[in-house]
Amino acid sequence: MLARLSQKRILLGVTGGIAAYKCADLIRRLRDAGAEVQVIMTAAAQEFITPLTLQALSGNTVHTDLLDPKAEAAMGHIELARWADLFLVAPASADTIARLCQGVANDLLTTCWLACGARKAVAPAMNQQMWLDPATQNNMITLQAREIAIFGPGSGVQACGDVGAGRLLEPLEIVALCAEQFASHALTGRHVVISAGPTREAVDPVRYLSNHSSGKMGFALAEACAEAGARVTLIAGPVNLATPDRVQRIDVVSARDMQAACELAVTDAVAAVGAEQSVFIATAAVADYRPAQVAEQKIKKGDKDDEITLTLVKNPDIVAGIAARAERPLVMGFAAETHAVEAYAQDKLARKKLDLIACNDVSRADIGFQSDDNAMTVFWPMGDGVGRADLAKASKAQIARQLVQLLADRLSSAGA
Template identity: 45%
Template sequence: MLAGKQILLIIGGGIAAYKSLELIRRLQDQGAAVTPVLTKAGEEFVTPLSVSALAGVAVHRDLFDLTTEAEMGHIQLSRSADLVVVAPATADLLAKMAHGLANDLASTLLLATDTPVLLAPAMNVRMWEHPATQRNTETLRQDGVAFVGPNAGGMACGEFGPGRMAEPDEMVASISAHFGSGALARRRILVTSGPTHEPIDPVRYIANRSSGAQGAALARALRDQGAEVVFITGPAEVAPPEGVDVVPVQSALEMEAAVQAALPVDAGVFAAAVADWRVASASDRKLKKSKDGLPVLEFAENPDILKGVSQMSSGRPSLVVGFAAETNDVVENATAKRLRKGCDWIVANDVSPATGIMGGAENAVVLISDQGAEEWPRMEKAEVARQLATRIAAALDGAP
């Protein structure tokens, strides 16, 4: 998949540096050659010997190495690779890149390179969320630097939140996508996500409880496998991922129109929590309390977007995946839903309050297809997304 590609891997200083060792192995398994650069801080977490042994070449550590610098080694290193990967990309490295500092080998390489750069941030959640880090990240994105992660989850410091470095498989998928060689390269996939808001009047609406976290994770995972992703999202709490075609909507009617406009696609993944009903005649003025009693709201049924796409007579996607959020009889209800809608798969989960799944960072799903019900263990939503993206790639393999 990555045969003949030259990867310059810069290993920053952080506990996540141990993942860089596995990343080297995974890249080599894909046919890539890895040239490692280890920062002084990185040496506190992984040894030059282990990095060099896995890469099969000498590890570069010092800007003032007389042997290599006699031949302008840092310039040669910075421009000989097909891609520069920084993993972990610490807050310090992000700051140096954003401000053009070059006081060690890693930062000098990053300033001198004209090669595309992919960063895998890793740091404490407070460091990641700090305004300075967010400013630096935005600057780098505007400069054309690509990112993979960070993910949310538990950290070595005991805190929980965004800041964990992406997993090696996720990084390999992003690297493959960069070269247009991911498992979903040249595939166009539609993902719906988030809730819909159905207006009652200009200030009130009806909605489902959905953060959009699982849908955003799916769009990110599909993108990382090389797909062109059309991401149609309601007003979600979670921001959409970078590198996808984002189509924001509010209501079910708007989402249906956006879905129709996005077709044709190779696969459709319908993770949005679409409201089943809307107010038939929403008021154009705020409804006021009245001595005559409560206002009477008449409801109309919203379009069934999943069913409509699943039962298209022509131009139907090769794979249609629906989601079922249930509070009881999960498998039975979701199985019936799949047959009723006509989709290929249903991803079902139990969202009753005791599970903590609705709005949480984890999910426990059952994948229902014509092969039956396959229960997956509880895991982070990002991992659910990665596994589902892999299944989608396998299902589309060989499809026209």
């Protein structure tokens, strides 16, 4: 189960309390599980354990000040909030829990908490009577109502000598609970086929036509679908990315290679679990055209050749073909555009008879093909109109998990 933390980004908020010493081991255990950790410390936390200790263990600079001129020049608290896959406050003191409930934003930790759209969790640690106080208990009810995960507390002898509930859970217990946050059953029993990355269309044995797609969004979706319980087949164009855990990967090169692989994978998925349990997600940036003829030898540049003419022919439309099948899965397309993004996406949704389409503006350097972040708008048919969801800029891993939830919602509304 701890493998779920591989490559995950954990933002750890450390607050004041004797239990802060356990964060040193907690960080080490999280990193042992493959997670990347960044740390925010409150002023009170720094009285119990030094930032230098947690910096050495996390391998990252520890963040302590909301109004750090260097960080704020780049909106440091917003970047931290976007970076996280999980924001964990541990130990979470009674005071910090109260401030989180009230929406206070007067230090770096509480400001990042409000700005963070990722999963959130608190691991309470306080005196047993403080834990039992009605104000604290009401605050915990509030956090639970907001779908904040609560880790603990444990019971036993406390530093003050009292015995009762309020101890911070042990680091390995917290790590296991962190891993559980990345377990979802939204797609259990489904078979998801995903296309990702670019295609390459050969001109001659050494040259080809292609595009800037990195495949990152498709690979993030493959990982998110696997986390959500689906069986995942990933059809990947030429990319330099590691295969996500629990994902079957098929490598292809050209658009026609990708079409054949996608058609076969969808056929297998429908045969295995039925069309109503199958999903096809077309994130790949498939070349629209290919050279009509591929030269058998490298094309040489002649002394008098200032120009060369290539005749191109249209490639097959993979997503439209799968959407037109008699036994079709739920089909989600992608529209990577440089202008009129929403108009083109809605046209593609209707014209190709898709169930959903996600679009983004790849002319933006911060969310383009090579970026680790994305921001998307998703459309789907709804009665006589179109449904819409706007996904604010976040890491592609976070965007992928939001897309998985939208997929699960559409499957549910279709009765599948």
